[in-house]
Structure formats: C-alpha cells, structure tokens
Amino acid sequence: MTTVRTALRRLASATEPADPEVLDALRHRWQELPQHARNDAQMLGRRSVGCEGTHGVFPRCNLACAPCYHSRDTNRVRIDGRHTVAEVDRQMAYLRARRGPRAFAQLIGGEVTLLDPDDHAAALQAMRRHGREPMSMSHGDFDYGYLERLAVGPDGRRRFAHLSFAGHFDTTMFGRRGAERVEHERDLHRFRRRFCQLFQRLEREHGVGHYLAHNMTVTPGNVGQLAEVVRACRQMGFRMFSFQPAAFVGDERRWKSDYRELTAEAVWAEVERGAGARLPWRALQMGDARCNRVAWGLQVGDRWVPVLDDHDPADLRARDAFLAWFAGVDFGAPRPLLAVRLLRVTARHPRVVPLGLRWAGRLVRRAGVVALARHGARPLTFVMHSFMDAADVGPAWELTRRGETSDDPRVRATQERLAACAYTMAHPETGALVPACVQHAVLDPQENAALRRLLPLIPTAGRAPDGPPAAASRPPASR
Numbered sequence: 001m002t003t004v005r006t007a008l009r010r011l012a013s014a015t016e017p018a019d020p021e022v023l024d025a026l027r028h029r030w031q032e033l034p035q036h037a038r039n040d041a042q043m044l045g046r047r048s049v050g051c052e053g054t055h056g057v058f059p060r061c062n063l064a065c066a067p068c069y070h071s072r073d074t075n076r077v078r079i080d081g082r083h084t085v086a087e088v089d090r091q092m093a094y095l096r097a098r099r100g101p102r103a104f105a106q107l108i109g110g111e112v113t114l115l116d117p118d119d120h121a122a123a124l125q126a127m128r129r130h131g132r133e134p135m136s137m138s139h140g141d142f143d144y145g146y147l148e149r150l151a152v153g154p155d156g157r158r159r160f161a162h163l164s165f166a167g168h169f170d171t172t173m174f175g176r177r178g179a180e181r182v183e184h185e186r187d188l189h190r191f192r193r194r195f196c197q198l199f200q201r202l203e204r205e206h207g208v209g210h211y212l213a214h215n216m217t218v219t220p221g222n223v224g225q226l227a228e229v230v231r232a233c234r235q236m237g238f239r240m241f242s243f244q245p246a247a248f249v250g251d252e253r254r255w256k257s258d259y260r261e262l263t264a265e266a267v268w269a270e271v272e273r274g275a276g277a278r279l280p281w282r283a284l285q286m287g288d289a290r291c292n293r294v295a296w297g298l299q300v301g302d303r304w305v306p307v308l309d310d311h312d313p314a315d316l317r318a319r320d321a322f323l324a325w326f327a328g329v330d331f332g333a334p335r336p337l338l339a340v341r342l343l344r345v346t347a348r349h350p351r352v353v354p355l356g357l358r359w360a361g362r363l364v365r366r367a368g369v370v371a372l373a374r375h376g377a378r379p380l381t382f383v384m385h386s387f388m389d390a391a392d393v394g395p396a397w398e399l400t401r402r403g404e405t406s407d408d409p410r411v412r413a414t415q416e417r418l419a420a421c422a423y424t425m426a427h428p429e430t431g432a433l434v435p436a437c438v439q440h441a442v443l444d445p446q447e448n449a450a451l452r453r454l455l456p457l458i459p460t461a462g463r464a465p466d467g468p469p470a471a472a473s474r475p476p477a478s479r
C-alpha cells in the first residue's frame, strides 16, 4: 500500500505542470524587476528568466567589422579549448545556481567556429548539463566539414539531436571568404542561403535538427536595405531575424558613422516593410521596451501572420491567461509528459479551453484556411535588440552600484534599462550577474587585457607578446 502511495506521489510530482524550482526562479526574477517593467506584457519572471551569454571564453575572431562591440585586445588572445570549456562550465554553473534550472544561453565571444569542433561540442554539452539551451553565435563563414565534426563525434556517433546557431551576415563585416568587402546586402544572400543549406544537409545526412537565427548589425549605411534582406531570405530556413542597431560600444577605432541617427521606429519600420506586415511587438515584452522588441508569428506562403495582435483585446486576454496559467510549463518536455501536464493545467483552469479555441480560430482566420492548406505555416520571429552606448552605460552602472539614481534623464533611462536587462552574463568570481551592455562597455577591456596575459598568441614563459601576428591583427566581428 505504501509503495502504491509513494508511486502515486511520484507520478503526481512528475506531472506537475511546472517544476517548483522553475517557479521559484521566475518569482525571484519578477521581484528583481523594476516597477516600470512589471507590466502585463512582461515575459521576464513569468515565462522566462531571460537570456544568458558567455564572456571571456574565446574572444578572438577572423573577420573584421565596423562597428565591433569587442575591445581592442580581443584578437591578442589565443583560442584555447581547455580554457573555453572550463570557463563556460563555471559561468553556466553559476547561472544555474542563480537563475534556476532552465534558460536560453548564447555561446558567444569572438568567432565560435575558431574553436576546435570537439571543444565547441564540449562547451555546448557543458551548457546543457547546467540546463541551458545553447545557441552558437557565428559569422557563418565555415564549411560543412566543421559542422559535421561538431555534430558527430570521432566515434561516428551523433553528439546532438539538435543544434541552434545564429549566423551574422551584413555589409559591416569584412574578410568573409568570397566576399572580402561587399557594398550591398544582396551580395551576401548566397552566403545566407549557404549557411542554411549546411544545416539542412546535416539534418538529411545525420538527422540533426536545427534552429537558425539571422543576425544583422544595422547602421545608417544599411538600414535602407533591411526590407530587401527580409524579403529575400525569409524562406531560406531561418526561424528568427534579429536586428541590432549599432551603438558606440567596443573598439572605437571601428566606429564609422553617427549611429545615433538610427531610431528604433525607423529600423522597425524597415523590417515591417520587408515582412509586408505590421509587426506587433507590444503584446509580449522581454525586459525593457527600449532594449528589445519581439514579434512572434507564422510565415504562411508570402504572408507573415502574428501569433498575437497587440491591437486585439481578445488576443491580449488570451495572452494574460497564458502568462498566468502556464507559468513555468516546459513546452520542450517529452510529448506524452507535456500532454499530461497540459491536461492538469486544463483541469485547474477549464476556461483555457474556450479561450484557446477562440485564439486558434482568430489565428487561422488571419492566416486564411486556404493559404494554410496550400502552404502550411512556419514559425518566424522578428527581433530588435538595441545595445547602449558605452558613454552612457559606464556612469549609469557606477551609479547603480552605489545605489544612486542619476538626475540626468539620459543616464537615468540607461539605469532603468540596465535594471530590467534581459541578457545576462555571469561573474562567479565576484558573485555578479551583469547586463551584456555592462560587460561590453565596462568589463571587457580589463578582462581581455588579463586574458591576453593568460593566453598569449605566442606562448612565452608567462609573458604576453608585444603585438599580434599579421593574421590576428584584424578586429573581431560584431554581433
């Protein structure tokens, strides 16, 4: 009898809609948010603890970008697989302890494919061990052989069922093989297509699935070409298009135009022109609206259709119910387990059924039944992430650390954004979790100077070389 009771208790606990530790982490995250970010659309603290990223793990890159958010020492640091894996493991363990058992995390530094494929794989495995869903951030200038060696171990066995990569392609980058310097974004379309094809081949040959994001730095020079990029590339296989308006951060030798000319509205309007639709980003928010805009939707043939329309009160009611009732539910769980968990959510909140059915009906009507039957639907997300200028982040962070608030509206706005940051990096040695803006604007220069001594390009008896060899003198790629 006791055995039966114990088994039932275990079953009940395993099929709880949400892991109590995840719920705790979400509650904690919500409490940390500043008041202005605790709005109905906020995902942080309700669906997500935010995105995470690595730092100081492989700073070097073999392309050159203008602008580049890395500090000038990055290309004087040797790529060292042992250092990378150990540091990734340490940072992710700390994030696991502070931010709970599940999060999306970027394996990011300079260029990830300069790592040996085995070290790259070990870093991804370390991230997964700590409950992080990793995405490798690359300039996309690598060959199929590299990808295959990453996905399939030396023993011939598949190491991953699924890989997530972000490929960065834009005209601010120099040195890509076959496109050393390009004037127009359309000249990069064949590289964007090739990038997707590498993963499609990997799936065909080894059954490794993929999620691909397209990253692009936006400057006054290429903003007018965004629409064409979206139009030409949205059927290639990318699941996300992410745009990063350039900021004055990183290596100042690479600042080439007045990036403050760019407004969020102008950039977003261009993306909308390419998508051929209004991109409703106010329905769901990650952190501060001045940092992030996200529009989730479906590509149905030539049309993009939003999953939630922020002008439709019925959609907003569905969103409210989803955020309230599905907090912490892991939609990536094995399907039978997920089905039982969803049934338990439904039993607790029966109104989810009519709300969900009406929302699905609106979505189908928006997409069109005939179009859906003819083309099917592919998830496609548009994102804009606007880093801040180092000149604002430095003083804002200093005041925040002292527990003070600036009287200067620009610095105060920066402090507000940092307080609601959705993109975090970990410093286990000091116990700090810092916004990526702070990492790049404030901490990277000292960190990379120290790494240059720890991992000199030409190993010497503990002494850093005076400068990089010619091949390493190109500045690193921007993300």
Ligand code: SF4
Pocket: 287, 288, 291, 292, 385, 386, 387, 388, 417, 418, 420, 421, 422, 423, 435, 436, 437, 438
């Ligand atoms: S990294 Fe900077 S721009 Fe990005 S969410 Fe954090 S504070 Fe905002």
